[in-house]
Structures are given as C-alpha cells and as structure tokens.
Amino acid sequence: MSEKTYKVGIIGAGVMGDRMIQAIANHSLYQVASVSDVSEERAREAAKQAGDAAWYTDYQEMLDDMHIDLVYLAVPPKYHHPITLEVLKRKKHLLCEKPLANSLAEAQEMLAAAEAAGVVHAMHFPMYYQTVLPQMIARLPELGTIRRIDILTHFHQWPRPWQQAAWLAGREQGGFIREVLPHFVHLTYELFGELQVIRANVDYPDDPNACEVGVSAYLECSDGTPITVNGLAGIAHKEHLDYRIYGTKGTISLVNWSNLHFGLEGEVPQPITIPLHERLILLLDEMAKKMNGEDARLVTFETGVKVQKVLEDLLGKS
Missing domain, CATH: 3.30.360.10 (Dihydrodipicolinate Reductase; domain 2)
Known part of the structure; x- marks a missing residue:
C-alpha cells in the first residue's frame, strides 16, 4: 500500500509561504494543491512555482476545496484568528506561523476551536526542529x-x-x-x-x-x-x-x-x-506522522497560548 500524499493549501505567499513551497517540493509526502494571497501577482507566481497549483485571492474560496488535507497559514498575526476559525470549521489540519494570534483572547479561542474540531494543530518554531x-x-x-x-x-x-x-x-x-x-x-x-x-x-x-x-x-x-x-x-x-x-x-x-x-x-x-538539518522537512515529517495517527513531536496551539501570554505581559496588554 502506497503512502498517502497530503495536499496542502497555503494561505500567504510571502517569504515564509515561499520557503514552505520549496520544502514541500523536496518532500515525498506532500503536494501544494493551492495557494491564496491577497495579491493576485504573488498568488499566481507562487502557484506556478508550486507546479501549477490552483491559486486564489480569496482564502474562503480556497478552503471550499475539499481535497485539501492541511492548511499552512503564513499571513500577518492580525489575520491568524479569523482565518484559523474558518479553517477549523472545515476540519482541516492546520500549521500556523508564530505568534499564534494578535492577542491572548484570540489565541485561547483558536486553541478551543482546534480541540473541538479534532484536527492536528501545530506551530512553526524553527529552533525546535534544529x-x-x-x-x-x-x-x-x-x-x-x-x-x-x-x-x-x-x-x-x-x-x-x-x-x-x-x-x-x-x-x-x-x-x-x-x-x-x-x-x-x-x-x-x-x-x-x-x-x-x-x-x-x-x-x-x-x-x-x-x-x-x-x-x-x-x-x-x-x-x-x-x-x-x-x-x-x-x-x-x-x-x-x-x-x-x-x-x-x-x-x-x-x-x-x-x-x-x-x-x-x-x-x-x-x-x-x-x-x-532542513528544519521544514523535519517539521513536515512530524506533521505527517500526526495526521497518520502516530505519535509526533509538534508544538501545538496549547504551547502557542502560553507563549502568547508572555508576549502580552511584555507588551503590558494582559
């Protein structure tokens, strides 16, 4: 029986989105299925780089593609919360850039929604995989x-x-x-x-x-x-x-x-x-294990909330 290939939808075609596309290109278990960015030019170029994947300027349209297994979220922190809730409504696995959100309340709601959805949720902290x-x-x-x-x-x-x-x-x-x-x-x-x-x-x-x-x-x-x-x-x-x-x-x-x-x-x-080591490759390895029901080494939203609390306290917002 052949291994499953996980189809990834990327939201945010900036520097981090580009790096993830390159990592997926070098990983046998993943394929970029679609890319979304508010800039049509960036979305189209990133989709082309990913092997002529589908591209969108509206992430909602992209999320309606039921063939996506995993969403990688690489947009500014202000947009993590609303986009995450839409991803989780559709019960897609989610890999989010740091910080988890733009406030502690948002981060806590994201964690609760991820646990309720029963999906794999993780964050990208590069040093964890170095x-x-x-x-x-x-x-x-x-x-x-x-x-x-x-x-x-x-x-x-x-x-x-x-x-x-x-x-x-x-x-x-x-x-x-x-x-x-x-x-x-x-x-x-x-x-x-x-x-x-x-x-x-x-x-x-x-x-x-x-x-x-x-x-x-x-x-x-x-x-x-x-x-x-x-x-x-x-x-x-x-x-x-x-x-x-x-x-x-x-x-x-x-x-x-x-x-x-x-x-x-x-x-x-x-x-x-x-x-x-190629840290994004190792991160993708662990995501695949977890999505396959195996034990995996991931930074979950639970830890993301703890980090968010410290950030809020440093900024005097708690």
Whole structure:
C-alpha cells in the first residue's frame, strides 16, 4: 500500500509561504494543491512555482476545496484568528506561523476551536526542529545549578532589510517583541518549563503607529531562576541575537539562531560543531506522522497560548 500524499493549501505567499513551497517540493509526502494571497501577482507566481497549483485571492474560496488535507497559514498575526476559525470549521489540519494570534483572547479561542474540531494543530518554531535544541538539552546537566538566563536581541534596523513589510513596522501587530522574542520564549519553555513576566519596560518612538524600539524585562522560571530580556532596534550595531544560560559550573549560549558555544568553569566558551538539518522537512515529517495517527513531536496551539501570554505581559496588554 502506497503512502498517502497530503495536499496542502497555503494561505500567504510571502517569504515564509515561499520557503514552505520549496520544502514541500523536496518532500515525498506532500503536494501544494493551492495557494491564496491577497495579491493576485504573488498568488499566481507562487502557484506556478508550486507546479501549477490552483491559486486564489480569496482564502474562503480556497478552503471550499475539499481535497485539501492541511492548511499552512503564513499571513500577518492580525489575520491568524479569523482565518484559523474558518479553517477549523472545515476540519482541516492546520500549521500556523508564530505568534499564534494578535492577542491572548484570540489565541485561547483558536486553541478551543482546534480541540473541538479534532484536527492536528501545530506551530512553526524553527529552533525546535534544529539540532541545537537536543545539543542544549544534553549539556544542561553539565552547567550545574542555573543562575540566570539572558536574552539579547539587537537590530541595526527594524524591520530587517529582507523583511520590509509595513505591518512589521507597526504597533498593532509588528515589532521584534512579537516577531523574534516568541522563538526564545518558546525555547525557554522547552528547556525549563513555565515562565512569567515580573516586570517589563517597552520603549516606543514618538510616532503612535510605530512599533517598539526597545525592551528591558525581568522574568522568572517557575523555580525562580531569573531571565533578563535586552532588546534594542535602530542602533549602531550589527544584528546580534544571544540566548545565554549561566550555570554554577558552565555557560552555554546560542548566538544568531544556530551558533552554539559551550564552556565549563574557568573556560572561554567555544563553538560547538553541530550538523544542520532542513528544519521544514523535519517539521513536515512530524506533521505527517500526526495526521497518520502516530505519535509526533509538534508544538501545538496549547504551547502557542502560553507563549502568547508572555508576549502580552511584555507588551503590558494582559
């Protein structure tokens, strides 16, 4: 008996939609059946890239195609909630980009709807499917008692040059707190469990419609381990991201997404050579397992709601 090929409908033909199309092209279990985007030009071009798939400018029309097994949602956060509810009404499996929603209330409603629909629901957190995560987990015991976790996100320009979309620069749904910090909040959940915001200060420019330019915050893990957040944009500094864990016996840091450094007491942390995998391929592998009724390693909407709560607290919206 041949393996099932899952037909995917992609909503949002931007940077992430394009990456997913490329990943599906290299995966034997999937086929892009249709693409939807508010831009007719982008929808048509992405559908052509996907092998002459059907294309739409109205996602509702696309969702009426009963041959779609899975929807990949890659639109700005403001639209996750309404589109998700329409997807779930049709009981389609759903893979959503982060953050889950544009508010905690929306995220909670999306989780409830996904559970009621009885479908596979998952989120795309790239670091979860990279080899750095198991490497970090394996080395945690060597660090001794964890003293502090520091999260640093510095940007010369925001939005970044390759990410020039108006919504990313806006206060309503953009900013690096919503776009970048979810990755590190989720990483902290995976490594240490629950966390909460104790205090946060967000700096905004004079323009009332512009997103934040800075954040400094203090969080804690459930055992009281402190977490600091230091974020700045628009500074004379090359983009630099650093997730660093200090222990009584050593230090480990993840620099610029995929560079892992490790050192024991008295040592200067050194780079660790680790193999890199195609994370979207691994994500699609796990989605296929779950849709086939098998156990799978996925980040579900339940975790997405937890991450959303932290984001809301950082932004002072809870």
